[in-house]
Amino acid sequence: MLFLASRKFQVNDIVNIKQGGVQTACDMTMMRARSAPIHALAFICMLYISTKKGTAKYLEPKVSSVTSKNILDTHNKSETASGRKYPLLEIFGFVTPWNANGKTISLSEAERGRLNVVSPVSWQMHPDGLNGGDDFEEDYYQSMSEQGTRVYPRILFEKWNSTEFVMLSDEPAPMVARIIELCKQYNFEGVVIEIFQELLSTGTLSRHKEKALGLVRTLGEGIRKEGFKTVLVLLPYSTDVPQHGISCSTLKEISRGYSYIITMTYDYSTPGSAPGPIAPLSWVRQVAIYLSLGCELGGKVLIGLNFYGIDFWEGGQSRHIVGHEFLKLLEEHEPDMLWWDEFGEHGFAYQKKGEHVVFYPTRESIRLRTELADEIGCGGVAIWDLGQGLEHFFEEF
Numbered sequence: 001m002l003f004l005a006s007r008k009f010q011v012n013d014i015v016n017i018k019q020g021g022v023q024t025a026c027d028m029t030m031m032r033a034r035s036a037p038i039h040a041l042a043f044i045c046m047l048y049i050s051t052k053k054g055t056a057k058y059l060e061p062k063v064s065s066v067t068s069k070n071i072l073d074t075h076n077k078s079e080t081a082s083g084r085k086y087p088l089l090e091i092f093g094f095v096t097p098w099n100a101n102g103k104t105i106s107l108s109e110a111e112r113g114r115l116n117v118v119s120p121v122s123w124q125m126h127p128d129g130l131n132g133g134d135d136f137e138e139d140y141y142q143s144m145s146e147q148g149t150r151v152y153p154r155i156l157f158e159k160w161n162s163t164e165f166v167m168l169s170d171e172p173a174p175m176v177a178r179i180i181e182l183c184k185q186y187n188f189e190g191v192v193i194e195i196f197q198e199l200l201s202t203g204t205l206s207r208h209k210e211k212a213l214g215l216v217r218t219l220g221e222g223i224r225k226e227g228f229k230t231v232l233v234l235l236p237y238s239t240d241v242p243q244h245g246i247s248c249s250t251l252k253e254i255s256r257g258y259s260y261i262i263t264m265t266y267d268y269s270t271p272g273s274a275p276g277p278i279a280p281l282s283w284v285r286q287v288a289i290y291l292s293l294g295c296e297l298g299g300k301v302l303i304g305l306n307f308y309g310i311d312f313w314e315g316g317q318s319r320h321i322v323g324h325e326f327l328k329l330l331e332e333h334e335p336d337m338l339w340w341d342e343f344g345e346h347g348f349a350y351q352k353k354g355e356h357v358v359f360y361p362t363r364e365s366i367r368l369r370t371e372l373a374d375e376i377g378c379g380g381v382a383i384w385d386l387g388q389g390l391e392h393f394f395e396e397f
Contacts (some may be wrong), residue, residue, distance in 0.1 A: 090380030099387025110147035152190035176222035190229025220257025266306035275312035281344030307389030315354025
């Protein structure tokens with residue numbers, strides 16, 4: 001993916017883009033978004049994807065019927081007192097201590113019956129044992145349970161090395177017992193295991209593949225045997241060519257130990273990358289089809305939904321943004337919202353000490369991904385994280 005900007009472009013220029021001998025053109029006259037500076041329009045216009053065949057596809061955004069004013073007027077309003085558009089889909093949301101608004105939103109949506117599972121991000125599993133929990137508010141999560149929303153804490157594996165993982169794989173029973181003890185202590189109905197990134201970053205998955213994958217499977221199976229639901233956070237695998245040595249057959253084997261698999265279908269573009277969509281719909285579809293249908297994981301797959309956005313800044317430090325920051329930008333700059341059909345995402349441009357391009361989810365982007373999950377036969381969606389979004393997103397569930 002390539003996304004370029006130049007201060008030399010003018011409104012009527014034809015901008016040539018070259019990569020590997022492939023050339024396409026973008027007529028700037030198609031890109032008349034009133035509130036965006038010309039240079040920022042060029043910044044947006046020069047977005048294209050190189051396909052598998054080595055050709056380039058120009059992706060032209062259009063001015064959306066969704067307006068800044070519409071979002072500002074409706075973001076905190078709930079049109080539906082209760083009920084669900086997709087009652088069979090699991091709506092799963094993470095709550096982080098650094099985005100406290102997630103507790104307010106999750107409680108109100110639990111009351112409306114539009115949040116099945118909430119996952120507090122409060123515990124970490126280190127080689128010396130389970131850490132964290134200081135920011136866990138037991139009374140709040142008890143209230144969630146009373147509304148019928150299940151609570152599955154997220155346990156993040158961190159500060160490990162490859163040798164320690166190998167030792168753990170040889171003797172996982174004490175760790176399984178500690179996780180079960182935590183679940184019983186707080187009446188949790190399940191648990192989320194986030195271990196894959198640490199297995200990758202430590203080289204354990206590449207150097208000790210069988211032990212690493214055996215550990216992942218054993219953790220899930222051991223916890224499930226005690227009657228708890230288990231959820232595994234997985235990278236967004238999307239191809240028959242094994243990635244990190246992991247094939248469909250491997251994923252099917254691992255999944256036997258888990259009730260659900262969350263695939264992290266976001267961060268396609270990041271603040272450190274060239275500007276672009278956070279979770280292009282075509283890519284999300286490819287991942288969902290591969291895992292749910294190709295690997296036959298079916299309803300175990302939960303499609304990851306980002307409730308955050310990114311403010312790409314040509315002349316400075318790009319950054320993640322959350323709901324209130326997005327709303328502030330709309331208030332300050334009143335931009336025309338742009339829409340890419342291929343990406344299924346909204347964005348806009350503004351100028352402040354240089355050109356900025358912002359991508360942030362909207363009701364339409366949420367609707368398309370939820371619809372996709374239902375269409376393919378996935379189990380539901382998993383939101384990262386509840387405190388980063390806007391309340392009216394839940395109208396699409």
